[in-house]
Amino acid sequence: MKTIIVTGGAGFIGSALVRHLILDTANRVINVDKLTYAGNLASLREIAGNDRHHFEQRDIRDLTAMTAIFNRYRPDAVMHLAAESHVDRSIDNSAEFMTTNIMGTHTLLEAARHYWRHLPSERRAGFRFHHISTDEVYGDLGETGSGFEETTPYAPSSPYAASKAGSDHLVRAWHRTYGLPVVLTNCSNNYGPYHFPEKLIPLTILNALEGKPLPVYGQGQQVRDWLFVEDHARALLQVVEKGRVGETYNIGGNNEKKNIEVVHSICDILEDIAPTRPAGVTHFRDLITHVNDRPGHDVRYAINARKIRRELGWTPRETFESGLLKTVQWYIANGQWCQAAQSGKYNRERLGLIIEEHS
Known part of the structure; x- marks a missing residue:
């Protein structure tokens, strides 16, 4: 059993990783999350009360708090996912992205470095700092060409x-300058259960079920490579356990789809399985509404995941079709979670879990 700090473990990808670590391994997880709007303890109900899961509501920008967590729990690894991640929000208010994604990563690196330096030699050799990033650091791939590679x-x-690119550079610099044993991953667009409703797939599902417009930027021709979040969680564990120190691994689902194709697929699934049809809606595709494109919107992202497949043996289990069906089914079956997420109720009430985890 290893002790792993997961930052951002109440977020979408982070909660999937925490659930995987608790349900499918014997590891102990120290879940560090500030619980901003996107952090949702209801996403961890499956593991509530598990004695290998310890929740700490802390801000990664707080060096004193981070140092105390390292000293208290004595981790074998850090898996760093905590970040502001929504592009539209970053365009409207970039400052929070700079302080959390860059300065927060700097603070966590310093806490990890000072902790790691004083470990016994055997534990020093096995320690890992795993930084989880995004394919968006690579920019616009263009309409043709192979996917992003690690180079x-x-x-x-x-x-x-830009803020995620900055944090990536910090992690590599702390490896090069101080010798901190790091691994990095850059992933493509994730989707699946517990995704915050402002993102494309959950927003489309929930709006369609309520008979609301389905907003699509421009003509919806932007291409993304879609990765089922539970496949991503498996890949992250493979990297922290088996990845080579100092290396970067790109993680993708090998599912390039135009945004309009994704929306069409959701509408078609709902035609078959929606429990009810909203009043006045004949076909779900009729709800599609084209809106002005976002500033600086990249045309295409796609990941070349050959390296992680070759070195670590990871491949996604879900196709886009199977993963999307599971996702739509989950949102239909979990209306209470969706309503709480949309209202922010989970953040106000904390669902009693913080007290439970600290008791």
Whole structure:
């Protein structure tokens, strides 16, 4: 059994990783999350009360708090997912992205470095700092060409992507300068259960079920490579356990789809399985509404995941079709979670879990 700090473990990808670590391994997880709007303890109900899961509501920008967590729990690894991640929000207010994604990563690196330096030699050799990032750091792939590789030059287009690129550079510098044993991963667009409703797939599902417009930027021709979140969680564990120190691994689902194709697929699934049809809606596709494109919107992202497949043996289990069906079914079956997420109720009430985890 290893002790792993997961930052951002109440977020979408983080909660999937925490659930995987608790349900499918014997590891102990120290879940560090500030619980901003996107952090949702209801996403961890499956493991509530598990004695290998310890929740700490802390801000990664707080060096004193991070140092105390390292000293208290004595981790074998850090898996760093905590970040502001929504592109539109970064365009409207970039400052929070800079302080959380860059300065927060700097604080966590320093806490990890000082902790690691004083470990016994055997534990020092086994310690890992795993930084989880995004394919958006690579910028716009263009309409043709192979997917992003680990050596693709960085060319971020949005404040969010620039802040993640900055944090990637910090992690590599702490490895090169101080010898901190790090691994990095850059992933494509994730989807699946517990995704915050402002993102494309959950927003489309929930709006369609309520008979609301389905907003699509421009003509919806932007292409993304879609990765089922539970496949991503498996890949992250493979990297922290088996990845080579100092290396980067790109993680993708090998599912390039135009945004309009994704929306059409959701509508078609709902035609078959929606429990009710909203009043006045004949076909779900009739709800599609084209809106002005976002500033600096990249045309295409796609991941070349050959390296992680070759070195670590990871491949996604879900096709886009199977993963999307599971996702739509989950949102239909979990209306209470969706309503709480949309209202922010989970953040106000904390669902009693913080007290439970600290008791």
